[in-house]
Amino acid sequence: MSISVEGISKNFGSFKALKDISLDIPDGQLIGLLGPSGSGKTTLLRIIAGLETADAGRILFHGEDVTRLHVRERRVGFVFQHYALFRHMTVAQNVAFGLDVLPSRERPSAAEIRKRVDALLEMVQLGHLAQRYPAQLSGGQKQRIALARALSMKPQILLLDEPFGALDARVRKDLRRWLRTLHEEFHFTSVFVTHDQEEALELSDQVAVMSAGQIEQVDSPQKLYAQPSSRFVFDFLGNVNVFAGAAEGATLRQGDAWVRLPEAPSSAQQQLYMRSHEVRLQSTPAAHAHLPLRIESVSLVGAEVRLELSPAGWQADELWEVGITHTQFNSWQPSRGSQCFAVPQVAHAIEADAHTPHTLHWQAGEMDDPAAMI
Amino acid sequence: MLQRKVMRAGDQPLVKWTLIALAFITTMLMLVIPLLLIFDMALSAGTGTYWDNLTNRYTVHAIGLTLLVAALTVPINLVFGVFLAWLVTRFEFPGRKALITLIDIPFAVSPVVAGLLYLLLYGSNGWLGSWLMNHDVQLMFSWPGIVMVTVFVTCPFVARELIPLMQQQGREEEEAGVVLGATGWQLFRRITLPNIQWALLYGVVLTNARAVGEFGAVSVVSGNIRGETNTLSLHVELLYQDYNVVGAFASASLLAGIALLTIVVKSFVEWRQARQHAALDELVDNS
Numbered sequence: 001m002s003i004s005v006e007g008i009s010k011n012f013g014s015f016k017a018l019k020d021i022s023l024d025i026p027d028g029q030l031i032g033l034l035g036p037s038g039s040g041k042t043t044l045l046r047i048i049a050g051l052e053t054a055d056a057g058r059i060l061f062h063g064e065d066v067t068r069l070h071v072r073e074r075r076v077g078f079v080f081q082h083y084a085l086f087r088h089m090t091v092a093q094n095v096a097f098g099l100d101v102l103p104s105r106e107r108p109s110a111a112e113i114r115k116r117v118d119a120l121l122e123m124v125q126l127g128h129l130a131q132r133y134p135a136q137l138s139g140g141q142k143q144r145i146a147l148a149r150a151l152s153m154k155p156q157i158l159l160l161d162e163p164f165g166a167l168d169a170r171v172r173k174d175l176r177r178w179l180r181t182l183h184e185e186f187h188f189t190s191v192f193v194t195h196d197q198e199e200a201l202e203l204s205d206q207v208a209v210m211s212a213g214q215i216e217q218v219d220s221p222q223k224l225y226a227q228p229s230s231r232f233v234f235d236f237l238g239n240v241n242v243f244a245g246a247a248e249g250a251t252l253r254q255g256d257a258w259v260r261l262p263e264a265p266s267s268a269q270q271q272l273y274m275r276s277h278e279v280r281l282q283s284t285p286a287a288h289a290h291l292p293l294r295i296e297s298v299s300l301v302g303a304e305v306r307l308e309l310s311p312a313g314w315q316a317d318e319l320w321e322v323g324i325t326h327t328q329f330n331s332w333q334p335s336r337g338s339q340c341f342a343v344p345q346v347a348h349a350i351e352a353d354a355h356t357p358h359t360l361h362w363q364a365g366e367m368d369d370p371a372a373m374i
Numbered sequence: 375m376l377q378r379k380v381m382r383a384g385d386q387p388l389v390k391w392t393l394i395a396l397a398f399i400t401t402m403l404m405l406v407i408p409l410l411l412i413f414d415m416a417l418s419a420g421t422g423t424y425w426d427n428l429t430n431r432y433t434v435h436a437i438g439l440t441l442l443v444a445a446l447t448v449p450i451n452l453v454f455g456v457f458l459a460w461l462v463t464r465f466e467f468p469g470r471k472a473l474i475t476l477i478d479i480p481f482a483v484s485p486v487v488a489g490l491l492y493l494l495l496y497g498s499n500g501w502l503g504s505w506l507m508n509h510d511v512q513l514m515f516s517w518p519g520i521v522m523v524t525v526f527v528t529c530p531f532v533a534r535e536l537i538p539l540m541q542q543q544g545r546e547e548e549e550a551g552v553v554l555g556a557t558g559w560q561l562f563r564r565i566t567l568p569n570i571q572w573a574l575l576y577g578v579v580l581t582n583a584r585a586v587g588e589f590g591a592v593s594v595v596s597g598n599i600r601g602e603t604n605t606l607s608l609h610v611e612l613l614y615q616d617y618n619v620v621g622a623f624a625s626a627s628l629l630a631g632i633a634l635l636t637i638v639v640k641s642f643v644e645w646r647q648a649r650q651h652a653a654l655d656e657l658v659d660n661s
Contacts, residue, residue, distance in 0.1 A: 051549055071552050072555050076553065077553075078549075080546050082546060084550040085547075085550075086547055087547070097554055097556070097564075098555055101551075101555055101556040101557070101564070149550075149554070150553075152554070153554060
């Protein structure tokens with residue numbers, strides 16, 4: 001079942017939680033709403049569920065206007081951040097609740113309900129806990145029971161509010177993988193809220209990045225990471241290295257550092273944003289860039305070696321971060337305090353006060369200096 | 375391992391025993407001895423007289439009226455308290471904070487003042503009272519007036535017990551219920567009520583105790599008509615003024631008995647709540 005959000009606005013007193021939000025979620029997709037706290041993502045989810053009413057705008061399920069429909073009638077599955085299991089009921093009673101409260105002519109027989117509950121508990125692999133109370137379960141188990149309960153009414157839409165936020169890293173990873181499998185198996189449309197960029201990128205077909213009550217960008221994880229459409233998305237998704245300079249012709253200069261751009265910039269002040277994989281390190285400066293850096297720390301854990309670098313002879317608000325392979329690390333053997341030069345291969349230019357970045361590519365001929373490469 | 379004793383304030387034996395002795399003496403003088411004295415005085419003329427005093431026509435009527443007042447007040451305030459607590463903890467609306475503060479007014483105002491206000495408003499010369507008089511409805515100096523002021527004086531108990539608990543429990547469970555298709559009544563019956571039942575019972579016990587024992591507000595609106603508008607606590611005073619000390623104490627012993635019963639029920643409810651929490655904690659620790 002597809003979901004359409006059309007021009008939704010919501011104020012809490014004078015606080016504008018959502019400002020004219022529109023979003024289309026195709027049938028069967030898993031969409032992540034990603035943003036910092038206070039960006040309105042949970043409010044949007046609750047409005048889709050019907051737990052909150054919008055001040056303006058419409059919500060459509062499968063083309064049908066459900067804006068005025070009560071939560072009860074919307075038949076969505078909802079998983080709460082803190083599980084919201086009924087504390088005085090056993091696990092089995094929790095999962096059976098939705099079926100138990102059906103009007104008597106629609107309600108399946110007690111035996112049928114028991115069978116459905118058993119099947120749901122088997123699905124979340126917690127059949128042996130049926131007679132326990134929520135307080136006796138671990139966080140991961142509670143969340144799986146909450147999922148089984150949400151799926152008990154066979155919803156075509158599943159909404160999850162920071163579903164894995166309160167769990168530790170290992171359990172979170174397991175549950176993520178498991179939710180993905182479940183989603184593929186049952187083919188419902190899911191929307192989940194998270195502030196964890198890694199979770200959003202790993203789990204979703206599409207990610208909507210939100211900030212201050214607005215949607216900044218909706219794209220597939222790959223596109224979002226490679227082509228952020230705004231400064232905010234850039235900063236929020238992953239680490240970024242920034243070089244700010246004043247333009248002199250086609251050259252951007254600050255202190256001892258300079259970068260020659262493929263084309264002359266249109267404004268006097270400009271910033272270059274570079275992902276850590278878009279920068280290489282060399283022992284000598286390249287023809288198009290002179291960005292001296294000093295190694296501050298070396299982290300060997302993980303698939304690549306991460307270096308933290310501070311600018312030498314110029315300024316940056318935050319330390320730079322660049323990853324090199326373990327092979328490169330072993331042949332180069334860098335240590336804290338040694339100097340090197342950054343060579344941008346791709347950079348995203350943002351003019352002062354502007355919002356949208358503009359991607360720059362250097363031609364192979366004008367940058368490579370094979371002898372200097374590490 | 376060497377266990378080192380940590381010295382805290384009040385650990386000195388002298389301080390400790392002095393405080394314990396003071397607490398003991400105060401409790402004896404202020405609570406236990408007066409309580410025992412009530413029963414002693416009530417029985418001072420023998421059990422036969424005690425029984426005669428209790429079965430006296432006016433005493434029996436006072437007992438009946440007191441039970442009637444409690445029987446009406448408790449359900450009214452039970453419904454009112456639950457409704458109010460639900461309202462202020464589950465909905466956001468302008469004036470919510472003011473309403474929470476207003477709930478406490480019956481605690482803040484002296485019961486006598488409350489009685490006088492009702493008399494001014496509903497008495498035969500009052501604004502509403504004169505209109506009601508013309509329609510042959512008399513509230514003051516009859517039992518409906520007594521119920522009205524008792525409801526006013528005891529109305530914060532249930533709400534006061536429930537509001538902090540319901541605030542702490544939050545509305546997530548109810549939201550989970552409504553998403554699963556439960557109606558308002560199903561939500562209340564199957565989710566809200568089981569979560570608040572012990573606090574609710576606690577509030578009811580307190581309401582009942584106060585409704586039975588209320589004196590100030592009731593004495594203003596009752597008119598003290600023996601055998602008609604005399605509640606048990608008013609009856610005690612009337613008997614005492616008639617120099618029937620033994621009779622007064624016999625009635626007082628009933629009120630004291632109800633108070634003792636209240637304490638027992640209250641302790642039981644507290645014990646049940648503590649046990650429920652402890653059982654859950656233990657299970658969590660074991661798993």
